[in-house]
Amino acid sequence: MTHSKPPDHINTTRGVIKFPAYFPVTTFGDKYPLDDLVRPYLPRLAPAIMVSLHYARQMKDRPTMPMLIDSGGFASLFDGARVVAQRGFGVLETTHDEKVEVLHPKDVLEFQEQHADLAFTLDFPVPPSMDPEEGKRRVELTIANARWALQNRRRKDLLLYACVQGWDVDSFRACAKAYAGLPFDGLAIGGMVPRVSDFKSVLEIVDAVRAEVPNKPLHVFGLGKPGLVDTLFKRGVQSVDSSSYVKLAADGRLWGQPAVKLGDASPTERLQLALCNLAMATQRALPLSAAHLMFGSRLWESRNQAGLDIATKPGRRTKTATQPLTAPT
Amino acid sequence: MQGTVEIPAKQVATKRPSAELNPPQREIDDQGLLRSGFSVVLQLPTGSGKTWLAEQAIAEVLDQGQRAIYLTPLRALANELLERWSTRFRGHRVGVFTGEFGQSQAYPVPFEQADLLIMTPERLDACTRHWRSHWGWLPRVGLLVVDELHLLGDKGRGPRLEGALLRTRALNPFLRVLGLSATLGNRAELADWLEGVHYHSDWRQVPISWRSERFKRAADKPGILIAEARRCVDEGGQCLVFVQSRRRAEQLSAMLSEAGIPAGHHHAGLESHQRQKLEVEYRSGATRVLVSTGTLEMGLNLPARLVVLYDLQYFDGTDFKPLPVNTVWQRAGRAGRRGLDDRGEVLLIGPAWDREIDRYAEGRFERITSGLADRRALAEQLLAEVSSGLARTRPQLHRRFAQSLAAHQDRLPNIDHVLAEMTESGMVTEVSDDDEKAPRLKATRLGRIAVRQMLAPVTVLSLARAFADEGAPSLKLFDILLACAATEDCEPRIPADFEELEDLGGRLAKQPSSYLARSVGELRQDMGHNGRRLLAILKTALIAREWTRTGCAQTVADEFGCYVFEVRRLAESLERILSAAVAIVTPPKNAEQTTSEETPPAAPLVEGPVLADRVRALAAMVAHGVDEQTVTLTYVSGIGGTLARRLRDAGIEDIEDLAQADSKGVAQVRGVSESRAACWIEEAAQIMTSRSAFSLREFGMSGRSTLSTLDLPVDPYRLRRALDLMVRRQSDAYLVSGGLEPHRVESASVGLRCDCQGFEKGHECKHVLAVRLSQNDAQLRLVVERLSSESSPLDFDLIQLWFDRDKP
């Protein structure tokens, strides 16, 4: 065991990513129109964006900010998905409208080489309920895929994170051990979302992985709630990603204010909610015209008549209330 | 605050040394006001460097890699700024976007690529209505400068500025607004609305003093002016005189010149080159006195030692009212030339009995109140919100307008009432497809037309009603122009003088028209106006019609005693209204769009193709300044207004001429190759099989005309054109010239035969008709006589209208 520490930043050709970092997830295509509204503003609130392969493929204009592309391996959790071993690699077969789609690590890497600044290897999460044998097989294939990607990466400036999967603390630790010593740029822990209700065990897994690779950046997939994020960062995690900011906004909700719900938010109101949520998570300056969402203003009053359910009415805005525009931490 | 507290060295380098800052500028800089991250309302006197401060703020935003918008109400000023800023911001792209309203236009620097966008408020309004097409750049904007922020209170333009601000701020939550004005009575309230801070200073580079001269009789005014101007000029000063009308500006400047004082006049009626010349002469000092209407009160930097407010009242369309304090100060602010005068003087000329005049010097500015307090203005903005998809339900609409200045000032009309009017009139529908959710608001086809052309909903509605009327199929070109001129978006409406009523009556009598064939009562009803306003509508439609006949704004202006500028603006404004008219008469492409929910009670009946053809042709005629004959050339694909005019000037006057022309001849026209000409000729011939070049021609007063093509032995239009031709007798034939090419007409076994293609195709061509006329053909002569007496006097007297009691 070395005593060196993970770096406090990584460099991409499109910009430096300082740690700890919060990566907002965005999508391309028609499925989530709110993402198109929010995306142009992301450079003001985050150092990089996270996109899943499936949506990245529908991208028309590549954003100019650093982009992380994950492998889309979480689709192995969907009904009808199969993880198949082919010549030692793990391949994902999914069925859409009776058509079988095959995702090979090669497809993933090729796309990432073209578009990503940071790539995640093709992994297969193990849901808590899965038969341990199948879990073991999935983790082995996850490791094989990561090694293959490392050997076949051609673009020097493409950062590559190996994905860590498992079904319990020991298996996660073993998976991380398999990567130790290999020249990955970082490790990413997957499969945490279904385990979040047992946050203690999440932290144990994080500790176990961190102990195996003390000097590499560590990313945790999908855990972006402001409270959790702080704990993870304190625990030595360098980065997280999440789409919760925009999902909550689509639902008319503000992070940390469960009493507030705008039942029928307009597109620009959702945009403002999403940016507010993200500003809270990334602890950056709030967008100006969204400040009143946080601090209360005449808007709340008009909203009251106009269909907003709020439990308590915040006080009237005062000059001092508008000034500390940075989100409360 | 986002990276705004520290100023990177690079930016400091782009700043002028602070020694050059004047006191308010230094204070603003010291406080870091423009870098605070907040919106700011700056109120400083005219000429104290507001635009200059905005320039600094823009420089900073551009340095951070963001974009900036600068809104200015004046097109002329926008171009001036473009010139200056293209140098100042070298390395960044500066674009100017002032083209009127929603017309499609290619800009030298497209929106997407401009780092600094200089725009009119109307342009920004249009962009936000179509925000999806502008999503590539809108989110990148960090700063929106609104020069002349008091425009918010302008009845005409304020609501569009407010709507633009409302939507831009919703679409770009990071946007900072920097509002500039010299005259705001409620700076703090406006800053509060923008959730920003404000700053004010009275500091002037050159201090000004106020005094007034009183007159007993209005006839004394010119004498007072001459004396004051002479004194000022003799002492080496320059003098700006503000008056209430263009005519007065012209008269006074002539009078001053006569008195030996080099004077000029400046108003919106001038051509831009005239205006520029005047500005250069004034700046150089060759012109000592400039007499101007209100056009000079915003933006342009033409200072003077003495500013005279010759008229202290203005005409608001119905009445004379005292000038607002804000207006007086906008004008007075020009007093005192930097570096030339140590003091500026303001002189108010007012009647002896008027005590109110002295209050002007106190400078208690009026509160700027939202123009959205007007229901019609609100209706337009409400429709824009719905149509752009930014407000999809009633509560959303309520919440949006709760953010308006009107709401902030408790002046917002009841949204539900306005919405009810809009649904009733078929501009908006409310659909509920799910009992759980609030019903969805949608703009109907009519509503979308209004939004696209940036027209008031009532304008589109009144056109739709006119076209759905049972008399609609018989509407003539002039009637369509009348309907357009009667809408509230027609601008300018040119008033008629009492002395010209007879002349107008004569002109109207010659217009084929079905509106004019009705009684005066019906006309009042059809137009929705009476009295002098109706007379102005009639005159305005005549001016527009003349524009389509001559295509020369100068000729039309001379003929009707108005300004070239007015003719141009009128053509532009009618073009926009006619684009909406075309959309109204054009059936929607897919039937899906006219499902029951979209068919409101007052939906226009889509009438026969004939009216639609006329509306479409008229739109092209007005857009290009061509007549109903030349416009037929534009039926051919690839021929637009410009080419049609060129072809006409080369003697190819309509599609029939083109069909009969040969490609070599057509290729003589600038910009036309022979192969292109050949294609056109082929297409023209093809079109001629189904349409006549004369299909749009009209004659006689509809309903009372004694003539119809059916009882004439020849086509009257071809006959009219034959009258313009020259016939020369040669030994065995006639040589007919004056058209595109000379033709030979010979006697044949039966009648005459021509060598033109029209004749070959079996028409009795204009050449043959010309020969018959030269032979004094009795039947043709008779027709010519009947045609030339073809004008029937109006059934009513225009004087009647003049004395209508104007009801609002």
Ligand SMILES: Nc1ncnc2c1ncn2[C@@H]1O[C@H](COP(=O)(O)OP(=O)(O)O)[C@@H](O)[C@H]1O
């Ligand atoms: N700090 C300054 N240094 C030099 N010239 C200045 C400065 N501030 C303003 N000016 C000049 O003064 C004139 C008036 O300034 P401008 O910004 O147009 O005033 P405003 O917009 O307030 O009417 C312009 O010619 C401008 O270039």
Ligand SMILES: [Mg+2]
């Ligand atoms: Mg200015």
